[in-house]
Amino acid sequence: MASVEGGSVRGWVRAVLIHNAGNPKIIWKGVNFPTATDIKVSSINFKTLIDWRPEPTNYTYTVMVRGQLFQDWKKKCIYTKKTTCDVSDIMQDAQDTYEVRIASEIKYSETAEEFPYAEGPTFRPYDQTIIGKPNIQNFTLNKEQNTLTVVVSDTPTPYKYANNTPITVRDMFPNDFTYTLFYRKASSTGKKQQSSATNEIVINTDKGENYCFFVQASVPSRKSHRQSENSDELCTSSSAGEAASGFLPSTGVLCLSNLMLLYWWL
Numbered sequence: 001m002a003s004v005e006g007g008s009v010r011g012w013v014r015a016v017l018i019h020n021a022g023n024p025k026i027i028w029k030g031v032n033f034p035t036a037t038d039i040k041v042s043s044i045n046f047k048t049l050i051d052w053r054p055e056p057t058n059y060t061y062t063v064m065v066r067g068q069l070f071q072d073w074k075k076k077c078i079y080t081k082k083t084t085c086d087v088s089d090i091m092q093d094a095q096d097t098y099e100v101r102i103a104s105e106i107k108y109s110e111t112a113e114e115f116p117y118a119e120g121p122t123f124r125p126y127d128q129t130i131i132g133k134p135n136i137q138n139f140t141l142n143k144e145q146n147t148l149t150v151v152v153s154d155t156p157t158p159y160k161y162a163n164n165t166p167i168t169v170r171d172m173f174p175n176d177f178t179y180t181l182f183y184r185k186a187s188s189t190g191k192k193q194q195s196s197a198t199n200e201i202v203i204n205t206d207k208g209e210n211y212c213f214f215v216q217a218s219v220p221s222r223k224s225h226r227q228s229e230n231s232d233e234l235c236t237s238s239s240a241g242e243a244a245s246g247f248l249p250s251t252g253v254l255c256l257s258n259l260m261l262l263y264w265w266l
Contacts, residue, residue, distance in 0.1 A: 036102040039120035043129035046157040067096040094126040131228040183213035210237040
């Protein structure tokens with residue numbers, strides 16, 4: 001059975017919240033509209049989005065986020081008619097845990113009473129953001145020294161240092177981030193790997209051999225979501241930047257682009 005709560009706004013506007021089968025609705029000036037449902041948080045490389053439904057008709061949404069380190073609710077996407085909101089700037093402290101609320105509102109400046117809201121999942125970026133697919137910046141096969149040097153491009157996050165330079169994903173995980181190079185001789189199927197805490201990986205090579213390789217990023221301390229998708233594979237016999245084909249690490253895990261997005265829901 002539905003329960004009803006009511007209250008007056010400035011003594012003459014009547015707002016009523018009806019809780020019914022998990023789909024609360026507001027009656028305001030005789031108009032019904034629902035609160036948000038299916039609230040999801042998705043994050044790649046610390047770019048964090050909140051999505052929900054349904055699309056609003058005669059009302060709006062406002063997203064609210066609160067961390068454990070700051071007790072006040074911070075608002076984003078105020079009076080929006082959309083069903084997605086970028087909250088990356090509110091979640092800059094990656095090791096904080098954040099609460100999410102989405103208020104259903106009518107943009108009415110004289111409203112003194114708080115409109116109802118729906119609660120979303122909590123989110124901790126340090127543990128839950130997905131590490132995106134890394135990109136190989138360049139490589140050098142030194143035939144005189146019999147070495148292959150692979151340089152990975154550090155992926156920027158939405159955040160910047162005080163001097164306006166980008167904070168990279170690797171910066172966000174000090175002493176807890178590695179790149180692993182998976183490689184093989186171009187004439188062989190045997191695979192090896194080597195890891196580095198920097199964005200440069202150097203391996204010894206056999207004279208006269210070409211190599212095919214790709215890179216994977218990881219956060220070793222994580223219990224889940226530890227590894228990124230694999231970078232494109234390159235071969236020293238190819239032109240720089242030209243992708244080779246058909247090589248995956250020995251785990252045999254099929255990596256698809258749609259696995260880059262992972263949702264946490266109520």
